[in-house]
Structures are given as structure tokens and as C-alpha cells.
Amino acid sequence: MNQTAPAPSQQASEQSVVMLIPRINFHAFCEGQGTAGIVQAVAADRRFSKAHVDVHMGGINAAIQVYQQQKTPDVLLVETSKSRDEIMVELGNLAQVCEPTTKVIVVGQVNDVILYRDLTRAGVSEYMVAPINEQHIIELIAGLYSDPDAEPVGRVTAFIGAKGGVGSSTIAHNIGWYISKNFGIDTVITDLDMAFGTAGLNFNNSNMQGIAEALKEPDRVDSVLIDRLLTKCTDKLSLLLAPGTVDREVNIDKSALETVLDEVRKNVPYVVVDVPNIWAPWSKHTLAQADDVVIVATPELASLRNTKNLIDHLKTTRPNDSEPILVLNQVGMAKRPEVPAAEFAKAVGIVPTVVIEHDANLFGTANSEGQMIFEVSAKSAGAQSLEALAHKLTGREKSVDKKSSKFSMAPLLDKLKGMGKK
Numbered sequence: 001m002n003q004t005a006p007a008p009s010q011q012a013s014e015q016s017v018v019m020l021i022p023r024i025n026f027h028a029f030c031e032g033q034g035t036a037g038i039v040q041a042v043a044a045d046r047r048f049s050k051a052h053v054d055v056h057m058g059g060i061n062a063a064i065q066v067y068q069q070q071k072t073p074d075v076l077l078v079e080t081s082k083s084r085d086e087i088m089v090e091l092g093n094l095a096q097v098c099e100p101t102t103k104v105i106v107v108g109q110v111n112d113v114i115l116y117r118d119l120t121r122a123g124v125s126e127y128m129v130a131p132i133n134e135q136h137i138i139e140l141i142a143g144l145y146s147d148p149d150a151e152p153v154g155r156v157t158a159f160i161g162a163k164g165g166v167g168s169s170t171i172a173h174n175i176g177w178y179i180s181k182n183f184g185i186d187t188v189i190t191d192l193d194m195a196f197g198t199a200g201l202n203f204n205n206s207n208m209q210g211i212a213e214a215l216k217e218p219d220r221v222d223s224v225l226i227d228r229l230l231t232k233c234t235d236k237l238s239l240l241l242a243p244g245t246v247d248r249e250v251n252i253d254k255s256a257l258e259t260v261l262d263e264v265r266k267n268v269p270y271v272v273v274d275v276p277n278i279w280a281p282w283s284k285h286t287l288a289q290a291d292d293v294v295i296v297a298t299p300e301l302a303s304l305r306n307t308k309n310l311i312d313h314l315k316t317t318r319p320n321d322s323e324p325i326l327v328l329n330q331v332g333m334a335k336r337p338e339v340p341a342a343e344f345a346k347a348v349g350i351v352p353t354v355v356i357e358h359d360a361n362l363f364g365t366a367n368s369e370g371q372m373i374f375e376v377s378a379k380s381a382g383a384q385s386l387e388a389l390a391h392k393l394t395g396r397e398k399s400v401d402k403k404s405s406k407f408s409m410a411p412l413l414d415k416l417k418g419m420g421k422k
């Protein structure tokens, strides 16, 4: 018990360790509706999507009744409101019907170190004092299944545009490139835009093998196949390319895609997923499952509406995760009327992490040369903003250089604070 996730050798984010929960059976026998509600909420969390969760009432005695007839699950949570001695007696009875492999979590009312020690000695994986919370249970169960010798799984960041053509792919590719080059983190950029994906073009690579082959036979997906389908871009950066052709149609099955991404993240610490602006079961599922979601938007009305809808959707489907990261891109385009950044932020309820100015020359040159923004001009405001975003995503905080950017976030933040006080 009390295992904590290993300190990864080359951890992608300093903010939090990625938690994965395998295909386990998790049963809970609660006494109060409060605990039952928390376990129900845990069952709905993205990290439990592979687990099977059953919630019952009746506490330890109900569990003893049930497991006289059936095998105990991988993880069993029992709640009790009894005293220290009574808990030990009840657990002794539970032990009679409990498989030795079952990990038992006890939730009680007594905050007592002697009880904690006795329970640990009796083989209980964890004792928690009520009230419990979702995050606590998720971390605890993830910890029970994290092998201290295993390589940590990679952090998945999904990028999606609030509408077509906002620059989501460009930003995703530049972030993947920067993280691999400047932080020395092995990174894979996965392009999910099967027919029109631009990762190959942006990195000057015409390999057509990649994600489509992996999706064809998800049962065959393993590290050897993924390795074969990856296009090596630099020492630290590989691409899982989309075919980028309309010759064939690729149907994406959401669980096949999850299998592929799970395999990719087993092999590298950072995975950038370029999700096209398509609302389909597989794109929704990929956003729901990612560790971080970046929404790229332009300062226009349609983009604002869609950003608001995406944020609302993500807050509902990912209640235990931090809110999506917002990037406002192509700001200050000549002659285009715009929604001011502060108004955009107020309407969607999230302040953009970075505001990137429209720079046709910089982005156009990168585009036509198959280069990254940093390679075209590392000192440009666009490069500085992208750098700040890469720092934010990996937990390495760095503020945008105020001199080089016309779009410093400081005045915007001040303005928003002021609005809140009114």
C-alpha cells in the first residue's frame, strides 16, 4: 500500500504525473449517499473508462453477503461508521470471503493512527477518513496499479481548432517540435486529419504510412508496429502521419484510435495529437481522454461561439481535470473586424494562455519552406508566444517577453480582474 507513482526519468510535465487505470473491476459498498455519489463520479472519470465500477449500499456486511456467492473484484472499497474494534471484527469476517489478490480500501469515520497501522498490517491497501473526494480515490487507485519499475506513460495533449483554418495544426506541430528540441523530451506528433493533414507538409516529409495503417488492424498494434509506422523527424521527434490523400477513405473507430494512442504513449513521454475540426465520436473521445486539451481560436464570432460550446462540453466530460488551455491566434489581421481579446475571454470564461498575432510573412514563410516558426525567426513575437505555450504545457512557466509581443497578457488579466469586481 501507499505506493506512489514513480518519478519519471524524463517526465513531460512537472505539473502532474499521468495516471492510467487498467481494465479492473472496482466495487464499492457504501453506507452513506455522499460516499456513493463520489464513487459514481469516479466511475464517470475519463481515467476509469476501461474499468468496470459497481456501487452498492450496505457497507461491509452487505459486501460479506455478496461475496459468499461470488468472487471479490480487483479493488473493493468498503465504508464503515463503526469504532476501531468493531471495524477490525467486521474486516476479519470480510477476509474470510475475500480473494488474496483483491485490494481493499476502507473508508471510515475514525481518525486514528493505531487503526491505520492495524488495518495496514491486516493487508488493507488504504484507509481513508470520510469525507472522501474524487481526486483522492482516482490517485489512490492509479497508485495501486502503477508499477514502480515500469516506464511512465506519456502525456497526451490534444489540439483542436474552434473552426477550420484557425492555425491549430501549425501550433500543434510547432509545440511538438519545440518541446522535443528545447526540453529534450522524446515527442510524437500524431496527425488525425486523414485526408487533409499537414504534418507531413509542415515537416517536409512525404511518407504516407502512419496512423491509417495502425487503425486498420488495432488488434495487431504493438510497439514494433508503431515503431515501423513512425516517421523519424529528428533525434527526439517522430511523426505518426496521416495519408493526406483523398484516394482512400479511412473510417476511424474510437476504440481503435484509443488503442493506438495508448501504445504510442507507452513509448514516448510526450504525445501531441492534432485533432481536426470534426465533431465525431472519435474526436470527442480523443478530447475526453487527453491529459490536456488546447483549443485554438481566432477572434471572430463563430470561433467564439464554438469555443464556448467546446469549453462547456469539456468541463462536463472532464469534471476532474483542469480546464482547457485557450490560444487566441491570428489576432490583429489587417482590415478584419475582431472581437477584442478581453471580451472573448470574458464571454468564454477562460483567459487565453497566449495571444498570437497574425503574421502572414512569418507563418507563410514557415509554411512554404516546410520549416518551424522558430527556424524562420526565433526572435519573432509568434515564436515567443509559442515558446510560452510550450512552457505552460510542460509546467515550465515562462512569461511572454513583453517587449517582443504586442499582445502581452498582463493588461488583459488586469482588465478581467477589474470586470469581476463590478
Ligand SMILES: Nc1ncnc2c1ncn2[C@@H]1O[C@H](COP(=O)(O)OP(=O)(O)OP(=O)(O)O)[C@@H](O)[C@H]1O
Residues within 6 Å of the ligand: 161, 163, 164, 165, 166, 167, 168, 169, 170, 171, 193, 196, 198, 276, 277, 329, 330, 331, 356, 357, 358, 359, 360, 363, 364, 367, 382
Ligand atoms: N498567427 C498566424 N498568422 C498568420 N497565418 C497563420 C497564423 N497561424 C496559422 N496561420 C496560417 O493559417 C493557415 C491554416 O493553418 P492550419 O492548417 O494550422 O490551421 P488548422 O486550424 O489546422 O486548419 P484545418 O481546419 O485545415 O485543420 C496556414 O496557412 C498557417 O500558416
Ligand SMILES: [Mg+2]
Residues within 6 Å of the ligand: 168, 169, 170, 193, 198, 276, 277
Ligand atoms: Mg489542421
